[in-house]
Amino acid sequence: MxxxxxxxxxxxxxxxxxxxxxxxxxxxxxxxxxxxxxxxxxxxxxxxxxxxxxxxxxxxxxxxxxxxxxxxxxxxxxxxxxxxxxxxxxxxxxxxxxxxxxxxxxxxxxxxxxxxxxxxxxxxxxxxxxxxxxxxxxxxxxxxxxxxxxxxxxVDGRHAPRRPLHGKLRPEVVDELQQLMSQATGGSTRTVSYYFERVSKTVKDKYGQEAVPKRSAFYRLFQRLERGRHTTGSARTRRSLANQPEGVFDQVTVCRPGELMEIDSTPFDALVRLDRGVVGRVELTGLVDVATRTVTAAVLRPTTKSVDAALLLARSVTPAPMRPGWTEALRMERSVLPYQRLLALDERLRHAAAVPLIIPEAIVVDGGKAFLSKNFHMACDAFGTEVIHAPPGTPTHKPHIERTLGSVSTMFAQFVSGHTGRSAEHRGRRVEDEPLWSLPQLQELLEEWITAKWQNRPHDGLRDPLAPGRTFSPNEKYAALVETAGYLPLALSAEDYLKLLPTRWQAVNSYGIKIKHRLYDCDELNALRRERSGLTDHKDRWEVRHDPYDVRVVWLHDHREDTWITVPWRLLSSQPVPFGEMAWDHSSRDLREKQGATVTEEAISEAVGDLLERAGTGPVNENEARPVRRRSRNRRSERAAARTRATSQSAWPRPETPLPTPLRTEPETEEDNDGAIAEVVPLRVFDAREEAKKWW
Structure with missing residues (x-):
């Protein structure tokens, strides 16, 4: 032209x-x-x-x-x-x-x-x-x-970029190959020869032998079409590239801490020694703030439950405490955070670590069971937090937490003894023989790394819009945004933490409350026995909160008096060691397989005690030949017991568990209540405009 x-x-x-x-x-x-x-x-x-x-x-x-x-x-x-x-x-x-x-x-x-x-x-x-x-x-x-x-x-035509992409091959061959490569997005990885044989057979059946391409020409075509698609490479990378949106990538703009947060869980790339020498893998669940890239809370658990996801919200608004042995440089008063001004508003920050407190306004979640649970949504409602569900199979809708959890693996997990790598091909030999950390020790190391490294590391996504060459750390970005967005302290009591636990709606019978063959009863339930709650939406049952990691006690909410009643397990005196529903369900299933009938509460309790004792003493004879099924069951028992003991310590404040002690018969005297009353420290709201007037 x-x-x-x-x-x-x-x-x-x-x-x-x-x-x-x-x-x-x-x-x-x-x-x-x-x-x-x-x-x-x-x-x-x-x-x-x-x-x-x-x-x-x-x-x-x-x-x-x-x-x-x-x-x-x-x-x-x-x-x-x-x-x-x-x-x-x-x-x-x-x-x-x-x-x-x-x-x-x-x-x-x-x-x-x-x-x-x-x-x-x-x-x-x-x-x-x-x-x-x-x-x-x-x-x-x-x-x-x-x-x-x-x-x-x-320009010589042999060097000018005017040759078609498919060269001299017929368009039918290109169409068939592109169709096969599109279908391979969710399939397993195959070699180039597989696609050559499939395409050759298809075009031969449709267009004859003359349409079959030469192998060398087909391989050159495949190399050009495969660029950036990983058709013969990693299947996970191929699926990730296919999830990228078409056209210009959208960008969410956030202006204040907590405006948008993301939560997710992933297997932690390191082995831990749970209890009695049992080795296992754990999951890492984290909560990250998009505006500041702050990891407000992270927890390691054998399996992520809805209560773990809900308690992450509580940890986000609770000051991170200084641990024994931490250096003084990790205190909030030594960091770039505006400690003195925040301390005047929130006295809880006096002995806090240098991790900001952020109240989540909106959280992006995926299709994990813990994040789809009713308990997690009720916890978000208690904080006034909006839950945004990402579409299935689209990790690009929460890229910040995906990248953050990946950074934890590359920047922290690989330095931990017992590192396994991200997949089996990256795992070394006899990793379980290395000196492994216990779950509480690894949790403390993770929190120390977040405080010392992550919060003070310049982040490429935190750049000054007026000076793009300068990057901020999460703590520096938080200090800059809190000047304009303000700071609102939120103090949580033990009862507030109870509202984050899973809920069951139970009837209060004459024998108490029955949950999975366990009976809970106390004298405070006398006024509620055989009474209807009046909540017709829940069939006149009562609201009961329970901890999946500790079955010794449950909490019943009396909505008429707005009080919480701590109800202990009837067999609490026979099982003083705390254990969770994991060990209970495992023992119950094991007894049903042996007896083939419904078992009693006492039998399950005795089986749980025997399970924990056998897991602690180890196998009787290592050289004794055992049936394969029995050995597999013993391994499951040891793993269940180890995970139970690893999560037996409560990670959140709650009312004290009642002990099986005799009732007090003597009346109280004035000497019993002569303790000093603690001073109530009010929590003010930080107003950026009022504070700005004091600077001039």
Whole structure:
């Protein structure tokens, strides 16, 4: 396609059989000046449509755009520039670098020579210069290409990017291969030969033997189409690339801490020693703030439950305590956080570690069971937090927590003894024989690493919009945003933590409350026995909160008095060691397999005690041959017992568990209540505007 004709002031044009110069342009009017000094004015469309009109060249030197020959090898680029110089002289009469006011050579003067004569003169000149014959037909062909494509038309066609992607292969082969590669997104990884055989058979059946591609040509085509798709590479990377949105990536803008947060869980890439030497894997659940990239809470658990996800919300608004043995540099008062000003609003920060307190306004979750549970949603409602569900199979909707958990593996887990790598192919030999940390010890190490490393590490996503070259750390970004967004302390009591536990709706019978063959009873339930709660939506049952990691006690909410009743397990005195529902369900299932009938509460309790005792003493005889099924069951028992003991310590404040002690019969005296009353410290709300007035 011929380029559109452009006329500029200073150009020389052929009009009415004479060469004239464009003296000026005004709208659609053009002013021409001939060699004798005469001038004329006419409409530009009339000039361009007149017979014999031709733009001969420009009187001013034009600069060739840069980058036109970046894709061409150096030797061929120089050859293209050489032809470009000759074609410019052939068409305009002057070389591209001709000085101002230069006159064309007589044989190339457009005023006296026709285009055919100039082509013949250039062919004769180049024949002498190259030492081989160059025909006028070659000059005519090159002149047309130069007129249509400019300097790009002078490049050797073997090096110009004009060849189709599929080369000489038939389009049917390309379509079949692209269809197979699209279907491979969610499948297992296969080699190139698999696709060659499949495509060859398909096109042969449809179009005949002549449509079957050659193996070498097919492999070159596959290499071009496979770039950036990982068709023969990692399946996880292939699925991740397929989840990327089309077009321009969207970006969520947040302006204050807690405006948007993300939560997720992933297997932790290190082995831990649970209890009695049992080795196992744990899961890491974290909560990250998008505005500051702060990891407000992170917890390691054998399996993530809804109570763990709910308690992360409580940890986000609770000061992180300083642990024994931590360096003083990790205190909040030693950090870049505005400690003195925040301490005046929240006295709890006096002995806190340098991790900000952030109240979540909205949380993005995926399809994990812990985050879809009713208990987690009720906990979010208690904090006034909106829950945003990411579509299935789209980790790109919560990229910050995905990247953060990946950074924990690369920056922390690989330095932990017992590191397993992200997959089986990255795992070393006999990792379980290394000195492994226990779950509480590893949890403390993780919290120390977050406080010392993560919160003080400059983050590439936290850049100053006015100075993009500077990056902020999460603590620095929080200190900057809290000046404009303010700070709202939120103190949680033990009863507030109870509201984060899973809920069951139970009836209070004459024998108490029955949950999974366990009976809970106490004297405080006397007024509620066989009573209806009045909550028709829950079939007149009562709200009961329970801890999945400790079955010794439950809490009943008396909504009429707005009080909580701590109800102990009836067999609490026989099982003083705390254990959770994991050990209870395992023992109950084991007894049903042996007896084949419903078992009693006492039998399950005794089985749990025997399970914990056997897990502690170890196998009786390592060399004794056992049936495969029994050995597998013993391993499950040891794992269940180890996980139970690893989570037996409560990670949150709660009312004290009642002990099986005799009732007090003597009346209270005034001496029993002579303890000093603690001073109540009010929590103020930080107002950024009021604080700004004090600076001047």
């Amino acid at each position: 011929r380029n559109p004709l452009v006329v500029r002031p200073g150009d020389r044009v052929r009009f009415d059989g004479t060469v004239q110069t464009v003296a000026g342009l005004s709208g659609m009017l053009v002013r021409l000046a001939d060699e004798a000094g005469g001038t004329s004015t006419m409409h530009l469309p009339t000039l361009m449509m007149s017979p014999g009109f031709e733009v001969l060249g420009s009187g001013s030197r034009r600069v060739m755009p840069t980058g036109l020959l970046d894709h061409v090898p150096p030797g061929h680029a120089e050859e293209a520039l050489w032809w470009h110089r000759h074609m410019v002289e052939l068409r305009t009469g002057l070389l591209p670098d001709a000085p101002q006011g230069a006159l064309p050579r007589p044989e190339y003067d457009p005023a006296t020579r026709t285009l055919a004569e100039r082509e013949a003169s250039k062919a004769a000149e180049l024949s002498v210069e190259l030492g081989r014959p160059v025909s006028a037909h070659t000059m005519r062909w090159r002149r047309r290409r130069h007129q249509e494509r400019g300097i790009a038309g002078m």
